[in-house]
Amino acid sequence: xxxxxxxxxxxRLRADDARTEAPPAAxxxxxxxxxxxxxxxxxxxxxxxxxxxxxxxxxxxxxxxEVAMYSMIICLISGTFLTFWFVPSAGQVVYDGxxxxxxxxTMSEAYQSTVNISFxxxxxxxxxxxxxxxxxxxxxxxxxxxxxVFFTGAFRKPRxxxxxxxxxLSMLALVEGFAGYSLPDDLLSGTxxxxxxxxxRSVPVxxxxxxxxxxxxxxxxxxxxxxxxxVHVLLLPAILVGLFVAHIGLVFVHKHTQFPGPGKxxxxxxxxxxxxxxxxxxxxxxxxxxxxxALIAALVTINPIWAYGPYDPSPxxxxxxxxxxxxxxxxxxxxxxxxxxxxxxxxxxxFNVMIGAILLIPVMYGLMAAYPFLERWVTGDEREHHLLDxxxxxxxxxxxxxxxxxxxxxxMFAAGNDLMAIKLGLSINDITHILRAAFFVAPPIAFxxxxxxxxxxQRRDRDLVLHGRETGRIVxxxxxxxxxxxxxxxEYTRWLLVQHDKHEPLQLTAGTDEHGVVSPTAxxxxxxxxxxxxxxxxxxxxxxxxxxxxxxxxGHALEAIEEAxxxxxxxxxxxxxxxxxxxxxx
Amino acid sequence: MSDNGTPHGEVVGHDSDGYGATAVRLDQGHxxxxxxxxxxxxxxxxxxxxxxxxxxxEKAAKRAEKQVATxxxxxxxxxxxxxxxxxxxxxxxxxFIPGIxxxxxxxxxxxxxxxxxxxxxxxxxxxxxxxLMPDEESxxxxxxxxxxxxxxxxxxxxxxxxxxxxxxxxxxxxKYSLLGALALPPITLxxxxxxxxxxxxxxxxxKTMWKKGDRLVRDPERTPIxxxxxxxxxxxxxxxxxxxxxxxxxxxxxxxxxxxxRLNPEDIKPQKERDWGHEGIVAYSKICTHxxxxxGLYEQQTHHLLCPCHQSTFDVTQDCKVIFGPAKRPLPQLKxxxxxEGYLVADSPFREAVGPSFWERGHA
Numbered sequence: 001x002x003x004x005x006x007x008x009x010x011x012r013l014r015a016d017d018a019r020t021e022a023p024p025a026a027x028x029x030x031x032x033x034x035x036x037x038x039x040x041x042x043x044x045x046x047x048x049x050x051x052x053x054x055x056x057x058x059x060x061x062x063x064x065x066e067v068a069m070y071s072m073i074i075c076l077i078s079g080t081f082l083t084f085w086f087v088p089s090a091g092q093v094v095y096d097g098x099x100x101x102x103x104x105x106t107m108s109e110a111y112q113s114t115v116n117i118s119f120x121x122x123x124x125x126x127x128x129x130x131x132x133x134x135x136x137x138x139x140x141x142x143x144x145x146x147x148x149v150f151f152t153g154a155f156r157k158p159r160x161x162x163x164x165x166x167x168x169l170s171m172l173a174l175v176e177g178f179a180g181y182s183l184p185d186d187l188l189s190g191t192x193x194x195x196x197x198x199x200x201r202s203v204p205v206x207x208x209x210x211x212x213x214x215x216x217x218x219x220x221x222x223x224x225x226x227x228x229x230x231v232h233v234l235l236l237p238a239i240l241v242g243l244f245v246a247h248i249g250l251v252f253v254h255k256h257t258q259f260p261g262p263g264k265x266x267x268x269x270x271x272x273x274x275x276x277x278x279x280x281x282x283x284x285x286x287x288x289x290x291x292x293x294a295l296i297a298a299l300v301t302i303n304p305i306w307a308y309g310p311y312d313p314s315p316x317x318x319x320x321x322x323x324x325x326x327x328x329x330x331x332x333x334x335x336x337x338x339x340x341x342x343x344x345x346x347x348x349x350x351f352n353v354m355i356g357a358i359l360l361i362p363v364m365y366g367l368m369a370a371y372p373f374l375e376r377w378v379t380g381d382e383r384e385h386h387l388l389d390x391x392x393x394x395x396x397x398x399x400x401x402x403x404x405x406x407x408x409x410x411x412m413f414a415a416g417n418d419l420m421a422i423k424l425g426l427s428i429n430d431i432t433h434i435l436r437a438a439f440f441v442a443p444p445i446a447f448x449x450x451x452x453x454x455x456x457x458q459r460r461d462r463d464l465v466l467h468g469r470e471t472g473r474i475v476x477x478x479x480x481x482x483x484x485x486x487x488x489x490x491e492y493t494r495w496l497l498v499q500h501d502k503h504e505p506l507q508l509t510a511g512t513d514e515h516g517v518v519s520p521t522a523x524x525x526x527x528x529x530x531x532x533x534x535x536x537x538x539x540x541x542x543x544x545x546x547x548x549x550x551x552x553x554x555g556h557a558l559e560a561i562e563e564a565x566x567x568x569x570x571x572x573x574x575x576x577x578x579x580x581x582x583x584x585x586x
Numbered sequence: 587m588s589d590n591g592t593p594h595g596e597v598v599g600h601d602s603d604g605y606g607a608t609a610v611r612l613d614q615g616h617x618x619x620x621x622x623x624x625x626x627x628x629x630x631x632x633x634x635x636x637x638x639x640x641x642x643x644e645k646a647a648k649r650a651e652k653q654v655a656t657x658x659x660x661x662x663x664x665x666x667x668x669x670x671x672x673x674x675x676x677x678x679x680x681x682f683i684p685g686i687x688x689x690x691x692x693x694x695x696x697x698x699x700x701x702x703x704x705x706x707x708x709x710x711x712x713x714x715x716x717x718l719m720p721d722e723e724s725x726x727x728x729x730x731x732x733x734x735x736x737x738x739x740x741x742x743x744x745x746x747x748x749x750x751x752x753x754x755x756x757x758x759x760x761k762y763s764l765l766g767a768l769a770l771p772p773i774t775l776x777x778x779x780x781x782x783x784x785x786x787x788x789x790x791x792x793k794t795m796w797k798k799g800d801r802l803v804r805d806p807e808r809t810p811i812x813x814x815x816x817x818x819x820x821x822x823x824x825x826x827x828x829x830x831x832x833x834x835x836x837x838x839x840x841x842x843x844x845x846x847x848r849l850n851p852e853d854i855k856p857q858k859e860r861d862w863g864h865e866g867i868v869a870y871s872k873i874c875t876h877x878x879x880x881x882g883l884y885e886q887q888t889h890h891l892l893c894p895c896h897q898s899t900f901d902v903t904q905d906c907k908v909i910f911g912p913a914k915r916p917l918p919q920l921k922x923x924x925x926x927e928g929y930l931v932a933d934s935p936f937r938e939a940v941g942p943s944f945w946e947r948g949h950a
Contacts, residue, residue, distance in 0.1 A: 053726075054726070055724045055725065055726040119677075122672060122677070123672065123696060125690070125693050126693055126696055126697045126700070129693075129697075158731040191879055191880075191895065194840070194877070194878050194879060195877040195878060195879060195895060197877075197878060197942075198876065198877025198878040198941070198942035199877060201791075201942050201943065201944040201945075202877075202942065202943060202944070203945075204945055205945050206945070207944045207945050208787045208791050208944040208945065208946065209786065209787060211787070211791075211944075212784045212785055212786065212787040212790075213780070213783040213784040214783070214784070215784065216783065216784040216785070217784055217785050217790075217837070218790060218791075218834070218837040218840070218841070219837065219840050219878075220836050220837065220840060221837060223784070253731075254731065255726065255728055262629065262630045262631060262632060262633050263629065263630075263631045263632030263633070263723070263725075264629075265629060266728075267727060267728050268725050268726065268727050268728060269725065269726045269727075269728065270632065270723045270724075270725050271723060271724065272720075272721075272723065272724060273724050276715070276719050277715050277719050277720065277721075280711045280712065280714055280715035280719060281711070281712055281715045281716075283711055284707065284708040284709070284710070284711025284712040284714075284715065285708060285712065286708065287704045287705065287707040287708030287711070288704075288705060288708035288709060288712065289708075290704045290708070291700075291701045291702070291703075291704030291705030291706075291708055292701070292705070294697055294700040294701035294704055295697065295698065295701035295705075297697055298693060298694050298695075298696070298697020298698045298700070298701060299683065299686055299689075299694060299697070299698075300686065301689070311836075312836070312839070313836060313839045313840035313843060313873075313880065314805050314823060314825070314839055314843040314872065314880055315823075315880065315882070318882070318883060318894045319894065320879070320894050320895050330896070333876075333877070333896050333912055334896045334897060334911070334912060335912070336912050337912065338876075338898075338908055338911065338912055338913050338914035339914065340914075341914035341915070341943055342914075343948055346948050346949065347945050347946065347947075347948060348943045348944065348945055348946075348947045348948055350914075350942070350943040350944070352876070352912050352913075352914060353876065353877055353912075353942065353943070357877070384730060384731065386728055417897065418894070418897055428897055429910055432897070432910075432911075491630040492630055492633040494627070495627065495629060495630050498626075498627045499627070499629070542626075542627075543627075544623075544625060544626060544627075545623040545624050545625075545626070545627055546623045549623055
């Protein structure tokens with residue numbers, strides 16, 4: 001038997017809140033010595049006491065950022081271990097270690113030390129594999145975390161700055177990953193660096209200088225390994241950790257967002273306090289992430305550099321693939337057609353390389369970082385948002401996100417065009433042509449399909465609120481008719497389906513004042529109104545109490561509800577009329 | 587005539603018109619607020635709390651306690667097993683794991699021990715939190731991020747007063763010279779960095795070590811190749827013989843690597859390609875004109891060269907023209923001939939820059 005308490009309103013909660021404080025003095029004696037000594041010198045009791053009471057909301061998707069954070073910490077721990085044995089030098093040596101197939105082969109010290117870590121250092125292979133898997137996990141987790149933030153609208157005011165910081169973190173993580181991947185100086189990563197040198201050359205005007213500056217002369221040179229090493233272990237980790245601290249600090253300042261639900265409002269955080277619940281859950285979760293990575297590293301080989309051999313500019317590496325997070329950029333390079341390179345004014349413009357290799361990543365992250373500001377401008381919404389959107393309740397944003405994700409996915413697939421051709425027995429030329437077309441065709445389709453799915457889900461929500469649940473009980477009325485009984489939703493379940501904002505397109509104000517003077521912002525307003533229409537023209541409004549009352553009042557109205565053109569409701573007629581009256585030109 | 591019909595056959599008096607005064611018609615879209623109903627639903631507050639087994643059943647709580655302690659104990663146990671295995675297991679021995687294959691026993695055992703040692707703590711702590719720690723929600727209240735108007739005003743006035751006290755406004759000489767003094771000094775770091783990073787390429791990107799009379803040698807054996815050793819359909823990975831004297835082997839190799847193929851001379855379409863080769867033997871730069879990967883895959887039947895990185899495809903019968911993929915330019919051909927002993931030699935250096943494009947390539 002479970003005991004239940006009666007439902008509590010927000011005011012009762014406020015009263016409850018005081019009770020959750022730990023009884024004072026308990027344990028004070030035991031820790032009084034050390035803690036008291038520290039507090040005498042730092043006054044840390046107050047902020048620590050505040051932090052321990054801090055409330056975090058509970059949702060599985062909030063763990064994605066945690067996975068990213070922990071993976072990063074595991075990278076730092078395992079990476080420090082690796083620095084004790086890794087030799088960041090391109091100096092050539094002849095291998096004489098315990099891995100027989102490579103005996104007598106000339107290789108760089110970087111490669112030799114990586115082979116040694118894998119075969120001669122006890123536990124070295126495990127830590128190396130943990131490091132690589134943790135790096136992959138880091139980027140997977142932060143990418144999915146980013147998608148969660150995007151699709152739930154968690155980037156809205158006041159969190160725009162944190163979204164931008166997150167975008168920079170994500171972009172730097174790619175660079176950090178690529179730098180680390182290149183350090184062992186094996187054939188596969190060396191080929192990656194070879195391509196990177198080609199990327200740099202494609203930059204207009206300064207390309208060849210850039211390449212010579214980065215590689216200290218002709219490729220490969222002896223400088224790139226130690227330079228990448230200092231970037232990988234010092235420069236980028238310092239920036240990543242700094243930005244990460246700012247990121248998590250802002251989460252504390254803003255307090256975590258929460259999903260809508262009964263009892264949750266834009267003005268509160270409902271969840272569990274750090275002490276003891278989140279200390280145990282989040283602390284335990286670190287060990288779970290670490291344990292899972294250790295398990296993967298124990299069982300699944302990653303980047304067996306001993307099988308690739310040391311870097312040499314001449315040998316073949318069929319099926320060359322970068323780590324997954326560089327796949328989309330590699331795919332872009334495979335899809336970009338050769339005619340984008342041309343000569344003009346005696347100079348070579350190599351856009352077939354530059355678009356995919358130099359511009360794609362900053363442009364992609366630039367668009368992502370700009371999105372919150374665009375959406376805020378379009379919606380004109382200046383409020384703070386601490387309650388998350390269910391993705392279906394903002395169909396246009398969700399659709400745009402899916403369109404972007406689809407474009408990314410097409411590029412990702414393109415990076416595997418050779419593998420697909422081999423495994424599926426298809427023509428690589430056909431695959432490439434299809435993916436080229438898909439890059440332009442698939443995102444709009446994805447947008448449209450996603451938006452329709454969102455609207456349908458919203459309709460279903462409305463339907464559920466108005467009709468209630470189907471009980472499966474068939475009732476026969478006195479006059480012989482049959483109908484299925486519907487059970488109304490309880491108010492808690494219903495709240496989730498009716499709590500969201502009603503969206504309306506911005507009204508287009510007349511572009512001229514009463515004297516016929518054209519407003520200086522007329523064009524901007526028009527763009528804004530058009531975008532606003534694009535966002536909110538098709539929409540389903542949440543059920544109102546009046547609508548529910550009508551549905552209850554009259555069973556036959558159910559059909560009417562289904563027929564009702566909800567999308568055509570609201571202020572659209574007003575906007576229509578505004579559209580019909582274009583601003584007069586003087 | 588319908589049963590409830592009027593003389594005009596219209597269906598009237600049906601319920602669809604009979605809405606009560608307190609509600610709205612739903613098929614006319616969105617009309618709010620009639621009948622004294624609130625415009626929106628109201629937040630019902632937190633749902634009633636459902637207690638867990640361990641909250642009221644001491645047996646269940648005890649069971650949870652034992653589970654947590656077992657997980658923690660498992661963690662300690664496997665730390666010890668880890669240490670034992672770390673020293674005891676022979677690192678050369680391998681094991682077969684279904685679904686994964688043959689793998690290092692040492693790595694698997696210490697890795698799994700480490701995983702269990704970590705997972706024991708983690709799962710134990712989470713289980714503890716979920717079964718025994720309080721699961722009643724707490725509520726914290728939010729405040730808008732913006733500081734109060736007084737605070738904002740105070741900061742602004744402190745700043746302006748600070749500026750005034752420092753006489754920033756009254757002494758423009760200091761103001762403008764300070765701007766320069768703050769903006770320029772970083773140049774003292776940037777200039778040495780930029781100047782020290784690397785040499786200027788000059789024409790190095792356009793030149794390889796190939797010169798007239800340089801023998802073609804196999805890579806990596808470095809043995810010279812006689813024309814009669816190159817049979818139709820074969821392909822040789824080739825370097826210049828002078829690579830043996832090179833002080834920068836990898837750097838020179840990265841530019842000078844060449845592929846040597848023999849085609850039936852009738853299959854070769856352009857006259858220039860035939861002229862630059864020797865009896866159907868042709869030599870082309872192996873460095874892809876896209877981003878520089880070695881173009882390593884040769885299809886004997888079609889005489890296509892394929893770059894494994896981004897799948898640019900070059901047709902050897904058409905002077906290595908690009909027939910597919912992201913590369914634009916054909917692979918540069920190396921003009922070859924035979925020397926007095928019958929060995930293949932370069933007849934001239936490459937006539938254009940090999941490898942990926944760059945801005946001033948046309949000036950080479």
